[in-house]
Amino acid sequence: MDLSISSPFRGAFPAPTSTFILNPKSRCSHSLNFFKHRNSYSKNPLFSRQKIPIRAQVSDPAVDDGFVIDDVPHLTDFLPDLPSYPNPLQNSQAYAIVKQTFVRPEDVVAQKIVVQKDSSRGEHFRRAGPCEKVYFKSEEVRACIVTCGGLCPGINTVIREIVCGLNYMYGVDDILGIQGGYRGFYSKNTLILTPKVVNDIHKRGGTFLLTSRGGHDTQKIVDNIQDRGINQVYIIGGDGTQRGASRIYEEVEKRGLKVAVAGIPKTIDNDIAVIDKSFGFDTAVEEAQRAINAAHVEVESVENGIGIVKLMGRYSGFIAMFATLASRDVDCCLIPESPFYLEGKGGLFEFIEERLKENGHIVIVVAEGAGQEYLAQSMQGIDEKDASGNRLLLDVGLWLTQNIKDHFTKERKMAINMKYIDPTYMIRAIPSNASDNIYCTLLAQSAVHGAMAGYTGFTVGPVNSRHAYIPISHVTETQNTVKLTDRMWARLLASTNQPSFLNCDESTGGKVCKDTIDLINNMKITSI
Numbered sequence: 001m002d003l004s005i006s007s008p009f010r011g012a013f014p015a016p017t018s019t020f021i022l023n024p025k026s027r028c029s030h031s032l033n034f035f036k037h038r039n040s041y042s043k044n045p046l047f048s049r050q051k052i053p054i055r056a057q058v059s060d061p062a063v064d065d066g067f068v069i070d071d072v073p074h075l076t077d078f079l080p081d082l083p084s085y086p087n088p089l090q091n092s093q094a095y096a097i098v099k100q101t102f103v104r105p106e107d108v109v110a111q112k113i114v115v116q117k118d119s120s121r122g123e124h125f126r127r128a129g130p131c132e133k134v135y136f137k138s139e140e141v142r143a144c145i146v147t148c149g150g151l152c153p154g155i156n157t158v159i160r161e162i163v164c165g166l167n168y169m170y171g172v173d174d175i176l177g178i179q180g181g182y183r184g185f186y187s188k189n190t191l192i193l194t195p196k197v198v199n200d201i202h203k204r205g206g207t208f209l210l211t212s213r214g215g216h217d218t219q220k221i222v223d224n225i226q227d228r229g230i231n232q233v234y235i236i237g238g239d240g241t242q243r244g245a246s247r248i249y250e251e252v253e254k255r256g257l258k259v260a261v262a263g264i265p266k267t268i269d270n271d272i273a274v275i276d277k278s279f280g281f282d283t284a285v286e287e288a289q290r291a292i293n294a295a296h297v298e299v300e301s302v303e304n305g306i307g308i309v310k311l312m313g314r315y316s317g318f319i320a321m322f323a324t325l326a327s328r329d330v331d332c333c334l335i336p337e338s339p340f341y342l343e344g345k346g347g348l349f350e351f352i353e354e355r356l357k358e359n360g361h362i363v364i365v366v367a368e369g370a371g372q373e374y375l376a377q378s379m380q381g382i383d384e385k386d387a388s389g390n391r392l393l394l395d396v397g398l399w400l401t402q403n404i405k406d407h408f409t410k411e412r413k414m415a416i417n418m419k420y421i422d423p424t425y426m427i428r429a430i431p432s433n434a435s436d437n438i439y440c441t442l443l444a445q446s447a448v449h450g451a452m453a454g455y456t457g458f459t460v461g462p463v464n465s466r467h468a469y470i471p472i473s474h475v476t477e478t479q480n481t482v483k484l485t486d487r488m489w490a491r492l493l494a495s496t497n498q499p500s501f502l503n504c505d506e507s508t509g510g511k512v513c514k515d516t517i518d519l520i521n522n523m524k525i526t527s528i
């Protein structure tokens, strides 16, 4: 049988045994269930304009191989008559001898790469890269770039590469910088960005465009986009920012504007779901080594030295976990995802005393979001939020330092040498390292290719090392956290040989242990 479908993903099927005609309109509900789009964009030209025969395995019509494509919106979903143009990269010197300049419309990136013979194939995303057709003429583009949320190494590289990518690859020369985050759309003047203006900015930390928290007013922002005639919006920021980008995309669609909205995920905490890792994370982990080294040098030079290093990580302990794994000088790592307790058997005090006896010193790395529930108990009534509505954290480093001091000097009558290092902002206020710089370049260029090709409402990022376009709503649904049930956390425990804090102790009334077990039971079990 011949199988004709209108999807760009036709090539992603297994080898044929027989073929048949598949009605394009029924692709989501077809009994074979080849297509299970989370988002069905029936007006997408790539779906509706091509009818190319393909062959698919139909040996068992009841088989559902669980192949799901989570595609991103396209401008033609709500502006069906938009004209397209040949991609100017066709004539680009840079791509002149590239074997395959354009990504194939049917190329998808699998979210799940460890599979078993009979397991479901799972979710897939559209592969990022230059597309054969673009939906903007170069001279028609008026792009803008905005950065929101906290700092992260590499933001300036992303800004630079969006500007250079638009200009060098697509001949775009009308690019505006929105200053000071979302509120800059309606309260500040814009900057004119050219390759010359941004030439050196990647060598500096911070953001050339300034940033802020709060101030997201969708109506005012989209009014401003409309008034200024902006038709490509590049939004660099974390989970909050991506939620804001999603609101902007929805409003743009509601108003029927030809405006592509592209999100570039940024967060030092590495807490954005779906993507492999966020840019600047490696740089931050590397910088954290300097603080850990300092703590180690200090405490191994004195008697009963206890070093505490507090690292960023609001809800996700990735920086603390990776900095610990990289260092080997850390005896214990405390993260928000893993409840711990101080007193009694299997507790932190007992472990510190053991290490002091064994080695004469100990280094503890604590993520800023760890142990917040205990701090909240001892400092009742403090519940402040920042301008974006993020809960302001209590200082776990100071709390830990004080509790350890009290325990050893007052209760155990032991002389200790406490060194507390809080390098918090130092690890994020630096320029990105070489590998993050390359990563930032890929993100920026992929975002530019996506917007030029008319995709919108997408976030770009690597999924199993391949850059993909991910619907913004998908990355904001959940937050990436360290899974205690994954092998990575077990690797850390095996490396530090620290307690897992899973042993219940009388002094905690078994509460902490129960909390932990409940937490673990509620987790999706995955392994990396």
Ligand SMILES: Nc1ncnc2c1ncn2[C@@H]1O[C@H](COP(=O)(O)OP(=O)(O)OP(=O)(O)O)[C@@H](O)[C@H]1O
Binding pocket: 148, 149, 150, 151, 181, 182, 183, 212, 213, 214, 215, 216, 237, 238, 239, 240, 241, 242, 243, 244, 245, 247, 266, 267, 268, 269, 387, 388, 390
């Ligand atoms: N649900 C939301 N809807 C619309 N805008 C939002 C939402 N959440 C946050 N924002 C806006 O996004 C911007 C950045 O949010 P936030 O301060 O939480 O930082 P972030 O992007 O999560 O980055 P970081 O990783 O540094 O926390 C702010 O301007 C905020 O107003």
Ligand SMILES: O=P(O)(O)OC[C@H]1O[C@](O)(CO)[C@@H](O)[C@@H]1O
Binding pocket: 150, 151, 213, 238, 267, 268, 269, 312, 313, 314, 368, 386, 428
């Ligand atoms: O003090 P600021 O700039 O609001 O940012 C602090 C927060 O931002 C982050 O770096 C990123 O969310 C967190 O780790 C930290 O809690």
Ligand SMILES: [Mg+2]
Binding pocket: 149, 238, 239, 240
């Ligand atoms: Mg955030």
